[in-house]
Amino acid sequence: MFDFEFYNPTHIVFGKNKITQLDKLVPAKATALITYGGGSAKRSGLLDRVKGELEQSGRNVLEFGGIPSNPRFDVLMEAVNVVRENKVDFILALGGGSVMDGTKFISFVSYHEEYFGKERELIHLVNLPTAVAPVPFGTVVTMPATGSEMNNGFVISDGEDKLPCFSPALFPKFSILDPENTFTLPARQVANGVVDAFEHVVEQYVTYPVEGRFQDRVAEGILQTLIEVGETTVKNPQDYDARANLVWCTTMALNGLISAGVPQDWTAHMIGHELTALFGIDHGRTLACVQPAIWKVRREQKKAKLLQYAERVWNIVNGSDDERIDAAITRTEAFFASLGVETRLSAHGVKAADIDRVIANLEKHGMTALSETRDLDLDVSRKILETAL
Numbered sequence: 001m002f003d004f005e006f007y008n009p010t011h012i013v014f015g016k017n018k019i020t021q022l023d024k025l026v027p028a029k030a031t032a033l034i035t036y037g038g039g040s041a042k043r044s045g046l047l048d049r050v051k052g053e054l055e056q057s058g059r060n061v062l063e064f065g066g067i068p069s070n071p072r073f074d075v076l077m078e079a080v081n082v083v084r085e086n087k088v089d090f091i092l093a094l095g096g097g098s099v100m101d102g103t104k105f106i107s108f109v110s111y112h113e114e115y116f117g118k119e120r121e122l123i124h125l126v127n128l129p130t131a132v133a134p135v136p137f138g139t140v141v142t143m144p145a146t147g148s149e150m151n152n153g154f155v156i157s158d159g160e161d162k163l164p165c166f167s168p169a170l171f172p173k174f175s176i177l178d179p180e181n182t183f184t185l186p187a188r189q190v191a192n193g194v195v196d197a198f199e200h201v202v203e204q205y206v207t208y209p210v211e212g213r214f215q216d217r218v219a220e221g222i223l224q225t226l227i228e229v230g231e232t233t234v235k236n237p238q239d240y241d242a243r244a245n246l247v248w249c250t251t252m253a254l255n256g257l258i259s260a261g262v263p264q265d266w267t268a269h270m271i272g273h274e275l276t277a278l279f280g281i282d283h284g285r286t287l288a289c290v291q292p293a294i295w296k297v298r299r300e301q302k303k304a305k306l307l308q309y310a311e312r313v314w315n316i317v318n319g320s321d322d323e324r325i326d327a328a329i330t331r332t333e334a335f336f337a338s339l340g341v342e343t344r345l346s347a348h349g350v351k352a353a354d355i356d357r358v359i360a361n362l363e364k365h366g367m368t369a370l371s372e373t374r375d376l377d378l379d380v381s382r383k384i385l386e387t388a389l
Contacts, residue, residue, distance in 0.1 A: 001212045004261040010150045011174040014248070018176045019046075019053055019140060022092075025174050026138065028057040030090040033083060035103045036065050037095045041142070044184055050094055050140060062086055067095070070276060070283070071102035073158040076109075083110040083135060090136050093172075096143025096189075097196075101154035104170045107134040138174040142181050144247040145193030145284070147200060147254030149175035155273065160361060162273040177251065179243040187234050190246075191339040192284030194230040197250040198223060198335075199287040203266050204259045206295070206305045207372040212262040219258045220312045222249050227313070231338045263372035267294055270370055271381060274361045281348045288336040289345045292329050293388035297380065299325055301373065345388045355385045 013021055026032060032054050034047065041047040047063070054061045064079045082088065083106060093103035112134070139149045148154065153166040182190075205219040226249055233242040252258075272286035295306060303321065310316040310328035319327065333343045342348065359378055362368065370376040 001210055001215075001261040002263075006256060006260045007168065008150065008171065008256055009173075010171050010255075012150065012177060012251070013174060014177045016178055016180055018178050019050055021176070022050065022053040022140075023056040025176075026054060026059070026090055026092065027136075029059065031060045031062070031086060031088050032090045032092060033062045033064055033079075033086070033088045034092050034094055035067060035079060035099055035106065036063070036093075037067050037069070037099050038065075040184065041065070041094055046140075046142065046181060047094060050092065054092065060086075062088065067099050067102045069098050070155075070157045070162070071098045071105070073156055073163075076102050076105050076156060079106045080110045088135060090138075093137060093139040094142065096141070096193075097146030097148045100139050100141075100146070100148035100172075101156060103137050103139070104134075104148070104152075104154040105156050105165075107137045108167070108170060110135055134169050136173050138176070139172050140176045140181065141178075141247070143185055143189060143193060144182055144243075144250040145189075145196040147197070147251055149177065150251050150255040157277060160277045161365070162277050164273070175251075177247050179240055179247045182243060182247065183237050185237065187237070187340065188282075190234050190237065191230075191341050192282050193250060194226055194234065194246065194339055195284040195288050195336060195341055197246075197253045198226050198230075199268055199284075199291055200250075200253040201226075201258065202291065202309070203268060204262060204264050206302055206309050207263040207265050208302070209304050209308075210262055215258045215260065215262050216308070216312075218252075222253055222258070223313050225249050227335055230335065234339050265370075265372045267370040267376055267381075267384075270367045271358070271362070271384065274358050274365075274367075275345070275350070278357055278361065279348065279350060279354070281350075285341055285348065288341045288343050289348070289388045290384065292333050292343055293384045295325070295329050295332075296387050297383050298371070298376070301371070301375075345385070350389065352386070352389060355382060358385055 051061050064082055091103055091107055093100045141149050152170040155164045201219050201222050225245055229242040229245045233246045268287050268290045271290050275281050275286040276283050306325045310324045314328050314331045316324050316327045336343050
């Protein structure tokens with residue numbers, strides 16, 4: 001196992017009707033900004049309930065809606081201006097990964113725009129001085145997927161560029177996880193969330209062995225739980241137990257626990273980001289197409305962990321090494337299909353002629369040495385994309 005440091009200060013409040021705790025979680029007398037996405041927060045009445053809770057104790061409560069999926073730089077900068085003009089001193093993200101990621105950007109950039117480089121990229125974010133503090137923020141999760149409610153990363157979009165950033169300063173102060181707040185989500189979004197969480201785990205698990213036995217067992221448990229509840233929670237959205245397990249799995253998949261002391265890949269995410277930016281494909285659906293292709297192309301490099309994944313997650317123990325790996329990949333694709341998620345890029349209209357654009361963007365963004373071993377170059381990325389068609 002590698003040496004590591006583990007730090008996660010986010011306070012999790014899990015269960016039914018927990019927004020009633022907002023009054024004690026958010027500082028009294030704060031000027032608070034609620035950030036949210038589309039109209040579902042209003043239509044469901046959740047926005048009004050949250051606002052009512054915050055207005056207790058004399059808080060001034062503002063709203064900023066319209067944060068899109070794949071949160072855009074220009075929209076987020078509008079929110080930054082609201083924070084500056086109104087001297088907002090607490091932000092509450094009401095939504096899923098896009099709203100939470102966008103809120104992290106707003107929180108930091110509102111008073112630290114000097115951390116932008118000339119090309120709008122965020123710089124110095126990994127090693128921020130401890131004196132550099134963002135506007136404090138919390139979250140009320142309405143879509144289980146990204147784990148942003150308990151980690152310190154975000155991804156935003158600027159045209160065809162997607163900017164992933166991480167900083168120890170960007171953990172939420174708290175996150176409220178009420179599975180009932182996710183019941184009204186469309187089945188497509190729930191399915192995307194299941195895939196995203198599944199992929200977060202395998203990007204940290206299907207790498208190479210380093211005697212991270214605890215991390216492996218936790219990762220396997222999350223994967224098995226997602227397999228058990230995935231189809232149920234897509235088709236029966238008000239099954240509280242299934243949805244509660246999904247919500248907690250998505251949080252635990254990317255809060256730093258299973259990545260501590262082990263190698264991480266993230267090739268599927270890096271390629272997937274480019275596919276989303278270029279073709280507008282849902283993030284989760286890019287991953288469902290790219291990950292099986294990665295395993296097919298990189299089966300030798302990942303052989304030991306693929307065989308472990310086959311045995312411990314899918315109970316595949318018979319056959320040759322290649323047969324067991326093939327069976328594990330097939331079972332994974334079948335699992336995604338059971339959620340209504342396609343596993344071929346051609347299903348999203350991507351053609352062989354489009355691969356050059358993806359490769360060009362990977363090169364533009366410096367994604368030329370991917371994988372847990374940093375030996376996955378653009379030629380290999382091309383093979384992966386061709387296999388994913």
